[in-house]
Amino acid sequence: MNPTIQTLLLIQGVLVGLLTLAGLLVWVERRLLALWQDRLGPNRCGPGGILIFVADGIKMFTKEDWIPPGSDKPVFVMAPAIIVVTALIAFTIIPLAPGVSILDLNIGILFFLALSSMGIYSTVLGGWASNNKYSLLGGLRMSAQMFSYEVFMGLSLMGVVILSGSLNLHDIVKAQSGMWFVVPQFLGFLIFLFAGLAETHRLPFDMPEAESELIAGYHTEYSSMKFGMFFVGEYVGVTLISAIIVTLFFGGWQGPLLPPVVWFFLKTMCFILFFILLRAAIPRPRFDQLLAWGWKFVLPVALLNLIATGAIALARGN
């Protein structure tokens, strides 16, 4: 087959697959939370309520798309697009199976880090452009949160890079054929998990939207499909972070018996469910506590981890 058509088909597949998954995750999350919280959750639309995302979609598309007076209109409109677009683009480098990814970049990790930083602009700009004090506070929190978390997000991945000797995600997956990197890089994994949670701003790191304090934070003023974009962006972000964790620390598509892509999907789902469980379980720390913890504790640990990994790699002479 023509390689261009092949790539186009792959893009189509990933796009449709991801957006459907994001939609289904809405249902999965709500049903799971309901299960853990002794209630039913959405169970009316379709078998077990699974079509709730279709109903949600119709609702979002048909609601009044309101732009608050006094807002910075172009920025206000652009902000929700950024989060979805960056998260989707970042997905292009994820190896779904041996040799299967939309892009095979030799700077894979850097590309991911760059795009995840771009995604933050969505919340910061959305908060700024809304002309609402709650949104502004949410946007401010997000930018401060990211300043601190981006730093060790990158650092936590460097251990993996040292061990595999490559920034290319395909090479990193192949380098884990003997042992998953979660074993030698357990600290790196934990730190990336925290940073990833902060990145997706889900509970316990949802200070930018903190509904009991800031109503809905940066997206307070958003309605209709613009709000829907933030919503979808959040789930795509969760999927992306889970996929990256699986690729970098849990051997990506590797696994016995089942086809690689199934293994990849199963592992990713485990982390998505873990994120949902976390949301059901714990309260939200205060914003300054989170920052202090990030700078004073996680950052030094990330540095130590990097130094130790480097020293061991040097001693082994590779």
Added chain:
Amino acid sequence: MNARIEETDPPPRDFGRNGGSLINHLKERFGPDAVTEQSTRDEFPTVWIQRAEVPAILRYLKHKARPRFPMLYDLTAIDERSRANRESVPAGDFTVVYHLMSLEPFREIRIKVRLAENGLSIPSITRLWPTASWYEREVWDMFGIRFDGHPHLRRLLMPTTWKGHPLRKDHPARATESGRFSMPTERHIEEEEALRFKPEEWGMERQSDEADFMFLNIGPQHPGTHGVIRLVLQLDGEEIVDIVPEIGFHHRGAEKMGERQSWHTYIPYTDRIDYLGGVMNNLPYLMAVEKLAGIIVPDRAKVIRVMLCELFRISSHLVWYGTYAQDVGQMSPVFYMFNDRERVLGIIEAVCGARMHPNWFRIGGVAADLPDGWDRLVNDFLSYFPPKLDEYDSMVMANSLLKARTRGIGAYNTEEAIEWGVTGAGLRATGMEWDLRKQRPYSGYDQFEFDIPIAHNGDCYDRALVRIEEMRQSLRIIRQCVDNMPGGPFKSDHPLTTPPLKDRTMHDIETLITHFLNVSWGPVIPAGEGTGCIEGTKGLYSYYLTSEKNTIPYRVRIRTASFPHMQIVPFISRGHTVPDLLAIIGATDFVLADIDR
């Protein structure tokens, strides 16, 4: 608990074992004419003083008297202009009433000042008690009495655009008595403009040397405030510089309604004061009415009342527990706690026929006897709930994130609590072992074994600890109720009991007439003043009733716990951040209807 409950209505209150010595002392110090005693129906120590001497005498009582009265428990007024029956009440158009309290030893005194209609002003005591600020504003709002020297004498409960003073006797109580209401566009705009917050009016700066302050409206509609209240925050970044709470959005004029409902038909209104406390609100009102009427409530009714009050205490605390966890961002507990509350409400519904506002206590007893099988329901709950409480402890209170969010936040000490009029769990969390159910047992509480839980740091976490332990103590009390429920009538056979017992109604004409009158225009309660006070779910609730030997009260004063608890919030929030404020609000456990009445 003894099989039979001794008569436990509060003994006549005086100034303690040394009787009227405090009044003699006041007379010595301020001259024999300065202080006049008034006798009240419930023998509540009440004195009249002159307007000019208010600051001096109150200062003396707060700082030097023995015992000292460090708590300003209540401050209100009465419009005396339409009184028909003025026995033992000096002439005067308006009366300002101060209610002071000494907690250790427990003493109370009510101080009254009469004012003439052409000179409605009195010195403010906000310098003496910061908590007087809201009470004085309320009296200004409701009666138009000026307080000289008050820093911000503005309306508190009514909108700033309101004309007139609602609790004056000449102000209409019903919409049909005032003109037709209309809201043309111009007026709408004016009303909206009147709601705009102007920092200058509160002496607040818009910027400091380093920063421009942001003024943020939390409320009137906000998911974190649990009701309609507006907190205007002066913020430096996320740090709170100052807060101006604005209340009154939930004001329904419960006190005014008391002046037009019959003694009996007012009971449902009390249900809705602390709307999480249900029948617990009936109790202080009925205690006051029963004191005025001289009704002695039978034992069975007392124990039934205690049991339902404690069930409602658990139900109210469960709502608080879940929302408290939710306010600091924990999503799940609220669902578990509302499920458990559902079980409590199930029992309450089985007994009373309604859930949140059962309106089930009556003058002289309760509405009906307990239904068959009530004890099985209660026993089921008693065995179900304690393990759940332990589970919630490990889920919520043991969570280190929650501890980090609430320890050391919003702390005050015992002196500050008393100074601001804080009662209930907020007071006990500062280390003071003070519970009205022990200090002056009512409704037979002295026959029950239970402990007073306390904590020591007075912060949000400790307030939570106290409330959770209170639920366990409530379970203990309920178990004793089940095991020792006395037999006998559930209603007194006093003629003023409403509705009266019916067994002889069809047999003799006298009983029939009494019955007919009591259910048609309602009971006529003897003249005098009566006060009922209970340890409610949120602190001390009291009803101060003035009767003129009529079918309706002359004045109903409702003192609630949430009112001072809300007033202390700015004081304990300064220097904290916005998320801390939500934790403080969550731990305070207020009910908006309880603040605004």
